[in-house]
Amino acid sequence: MNYLKYIEHSAENLQFFLWHKDYTRRFNELPESERKLSPEWTMTQAEQDAFATGMTTRPKNLSPDVAAVFKGTDFAHGPTVTESEKRADPFDTPPRTPSQETKRDDDMSFVSSQRPSGSQYTKSTTNYTRKAEGAFDDAGLKWQPFTVQPFREEISRIITIYVADSGSRQLNLSAKERNALLHALENTTHPSAFRNVLTTVEFSLRSQNHPNFIRWTICNGNRPRVIFARGLGISGILAGLLTGILIALSGAGRGWRVMSFVGFMIGIATLIAAWKGMCVVLHGMHHRHLRPWELFGDADQVESEMELKNSSLDSFQSSNSYESEPWVARYEKRNVIRKIFDREVWVEEPALRQIQDTIFVQAILGSFVASAVLTAIFVAVPHGNYY
Template sequence: MVYSLGYRRPERVQRPSSSDSISGASKQKSIDASIHSYSSGMSHGIPEALSFDRIISGGTCPPCTTRDFMNYLKYIELAAENLQFHLWFRSYCKRFDDLPETEKALSPVWYQEHAEAETPNLRKKTVDPVAAAIFKGTDFASDPTVSEVSKEKNPFFTPPGTPNEDIKRDAGESLDSYEANLSAGGKAAHAQRAVNAFEDAGLKWKPLTVQPYREEVTRIISIYIADGGARQLNLSSKERNKLLHALQNTTHPSAFHDVANTVEWSLRCQAHPNFIRWTICNGNLPRVVFARGLGIAGIVGGFIAALLITLSSAGRAWRVISIIGFLIGISTLIAAWKGMCVVLHGMHHRHLRPWELFTSDDEPTSFDAKGDSIDTLASQDSNNSYEDEPWVAKYEKRNLIRKVFDREVWIQEPALRQIQDTIFLQAILGALVLSFIIVGIFCAVPRGGFF
């Protein structure tokens, strides 16, 4: 079974020159359009079975899984931090929604109007009734934020401007399971980067409050938002400052709304179509170039055969033999021009990617229930640079012939095989039409009779 013969693979989507070039409303509109665009079964060359949501939710098979998408962003697009942040944010929203109402009330919803209001007035406007009931009769009754009196009573309170010393002081105390997994040096480094981020934005540092997940948010600021972060997102200064202003007051997921939309828009409307376009290619670059060479050789062979028969004294019917070379050469060239090798496609195989060739069997390749990869969670402080990974040097040492005939693996994803079948059929039909036209022209020419 194949798709429509008019099928076209996804177009290559270029990154916008500036993240400010597209407004937030336009990004949200594009995201909504992407979500609802699969009602007809196909959207911009991407079937519903390979939609962004299906890939992220784990409903696809190799080579179209979340892991494959992550590897593509890391090694090809060089933008893995977008998917890493998106997976973390999905997990964070779920965990925040699962909190008791008493804890969620400590972090009120962040609205856009809050960014334009003064902070003291903002606090008065955003007092939650549930929070007010919780703090009734305490020092927090008038304002569910840390008061001057509570600063002296709270042993975990960290005064502004001295995060490093106090975190080192409290390093031996287990605040919660999340902080228990961080060393004192790690906490100090994250806190210092968060301090610098807030100071650069002209905001006041609020390192630790009674709000849920405040320490985790501090770490996320250090990794994804602060300058020099291990996985710094490509945000405009306006988006960055708005996010820090929001996180200064609350840890509610709504504080990440604009940044989360920017990241999701980049993934849905730019990275995902490019990933599907790239995945359709079943061979590596040397194999595709080799296939193109074979296609050109087949076409040249067909021309030579047709020309020799035409110049000879043989009858016109013999010139039809040249159609074999034209058919094989043109179909191979059309398929190779779209990144496919017809030999590999005949077996529904694909080449292993360079980073897959040298992967050991004991490396974690699955994703946990929170949506992030096991190894990503274990090394969330690491950056996405891969130049020092062992496979880079090993792959460069492989000779060209070995790269052309690299190891192959069966394509498990049915929707991807269906796309490749469609492209292969298009190549055959296109080759048939062109071959008949070329051979017809040769048949119309009088024989030469030179030999």
């Protein structure tokens, strides 16, 4: 979560994923009588595509479970479609007269009557339900969701935070996915309404966020330390080159030219490891630098960090912004030397240590081969006998 929040800036994917897992568990624990109020969403892909292109109509018949609940009320029947409307050419439909429009609105008795537009609702930043209804309107949907369904208020808050435009943790959804999701949530609060969006979010977590996180955790030093390690690697290579050139230009025996191998070996191994984000010195001790948000460990800071951690794991917090967190300004004030030699901790995860060991061995082997080739070239060069 810290990586997604502070490094990749996409914590909303994991936050939404965790919320949905918890929501599914809580929904399944409801009594059957309550679950029946929100039937499983079974809209086909073809229907979703048709909906996304503008055919935004509710199913003409309610599901049997919902119909049983609303039996004997004004909500028992869905909208009716006349035979003339069924036969009408969709590209040559004459405009409705005001009286026809009034009759059509009256037929839709299971929807609430006139209500303010979505823009009026979104003026209140504290009323999640009204903002969610505004999100429905913004998507071009005209139906008001059933409020008797379980967790309807929570779903409204989720829409406001993760789905609606300018939401504080808005997911990266296409217009088609967003409209289809809102249409599904108009009809039901069943977890299956999020099926397609959850697939998109989980794919992003598995194929992008998690691999990037693994690569990031391999780095045992902060950026200044890695840059410093790269500088040391380049310095080692230059030292090997200089040693080989000076000995080759002299009248010393060829055996002395092997001394350049030491510089090449250290420099190339350090450079390969640094290219992977590792410092060989820290790896030799199985240490890593503390992350910037972990550095400041006084009592007040620890308590503040715990609060921030809890807010990151809370699915209903307002934002993932961290610019105002106390550690940001304090870390910026640290000079480069202190950042290079920041506090270290033991790498606790065995699997991570194993990955780092593999990279270190690869760096040593690669360095040995490259150093042997460069050293052989210097050994083969004729004597300079300049001094």
